[in-house]
Amino acid sequence: MSSDGIDAAETLPVGAQFDCPFETDFCQWTQAQGTDKFDWKLIAGSTLTAGTGPSGDHTTGKGHYAYFESSVGANGDKAQLISPTLTIASGHSKCLVFYYNMYGEHVNALNVYEKTNTAKMNIVWTRHGNQGANWTEARINLPVATNFQVVIEAVRGRGWKGDISIDDTKTVNGPCPPLGTILPSVPPGARTTPMPVSTSCNFETKAVCGYTQDKSDNFDWRWSTGSTASAMTGPNNDHTYGTPAGHYMYMESSDARPNAKARIISPRLPGSGTRCLQFWYSMFGQQVNTLNVYAKSRSLGNVLWTLSGNQGMDWKIAQVTIPGGSNYNVSLLLSFYYLSLT
Structure with a gap:
């Protein structure tokens, strides 16, 4: 069950663009350097491993999305994607929205962190285990903070049926909106x-x-x-x-x-x-x-x-x-x- 109000969708300033359909690239999101072991990849259609991942992207069903391939690496290995820098002033609020797919018997975790300019990461949202074959919407109220980044992290499980995918990231003004x-x-x-x-x-x-x-x-x-x-x-x-x-x-x-x-x-x-x-x-x-x-x-x-x-x-x-x-x-x-x- 989810709720709260919504204002009009916001376009962030150039250089701080969160919105990304992952059709041709990662937009303003970047791969982490030195804090993970693998990178997120872009793909269309199914992932490379049977029995895990979506059958297509969220946007059109025929486009691209970002995913973490679990057929390589070891249990606990991570892939991190980092947003542009953002400031949310006191008295204001923003909601991060994206879609995720966590399908497979070996799925481990998808985490979202707030990363400050001191490199400290505070976890603000997490999901664990098999969440089914469909795309699911995540809505996260971002914290009031200065010069922080959002980190989306996929964690590999104990086997190869553990692909984790994301698509269609964006932010909106105000608290996270109601579903209905x-x-x-x-x-x-x-x-x-x-x-x-x-x-x-x-x-x-x-x-x-x-x-x-x-x-x-x-x-x-x-x-x-x-x-x-x-x-x-x-x-x-x-x-x-x-x-x-x-x-x-x-x-x-x-x-x-x-x-x-x-x-x-x-x-x-x-x-x-x-x-x-x-x-x-x-x-x-x-x-x-x-x-x-x-x-x-x-x-x-x-x-x-x-x-x-x-x-x-x-x-x-x-x-x-x-x-x-x-x-x-x-x-x-x-x-x-x-x-x-x-």
Whole structure:
């Protein structure tokens, strides 16, 4: 689930151009020197190794893209691609967007770093393992900093079915954009038009996409980054970025007594047609109780999805069918002990 607003697309100054379809060259991106072992390459169609990589580029399906060939080298070998230098002033924000393909049983990792002029690299986003055969969009809020570069790094796995590919890099002004919005219907005689409702949220800003705390429960969800305040429970990082740069919502078990409940409620969504709610959750701890999902119309209604007990530290995906009918809010209710949602 991902969200936040978007301004018009931005063209960066000459010499600081992030946008690249990788059709004929790497544009303003350059190969690292001395900090990796291999280079990224350009290719059209499938990669050289069967059982890994995409079948074509993201842009047209027939063009070129950048990729890391895993049939050479050893486990842990890296290829790094470095952006032009960029400055983001306080009070401003930019979003890096690109598409990636990580398909194959030996895929290791794709990392994105912020590199300062002191050569220090801070990881801001990561993905590990086989992510499927399709191209997937990544959206990363870039940090406020002076004279830094973005480094995109592919890491080789333990075998040759581990090619990693990227395509269509660009930046846009403002926080990273939502993946989808709904235009609510206008009641007869209404004098104002309701604001568009985002159907997606990655909880990267304090506004949390218009989700609100329920006033009839026992306590509130928290907005956090990194690990949680309690030991031996919760994830190490959020799901969106997989690093301390990302945020998520969680219920802190030390905030309430056993069997207390915390509920967050989505913005109002149109009830026309059946929809699928998808989210990622972490339910890790010896005393985890229950996570419930409701489609709240006039009342909370029946539970549409429920899960109880320790599910391990990793983020796991959930999909919930929301039947058509009246306009509704999605309500996520957690009974003590602990859950994280992104």
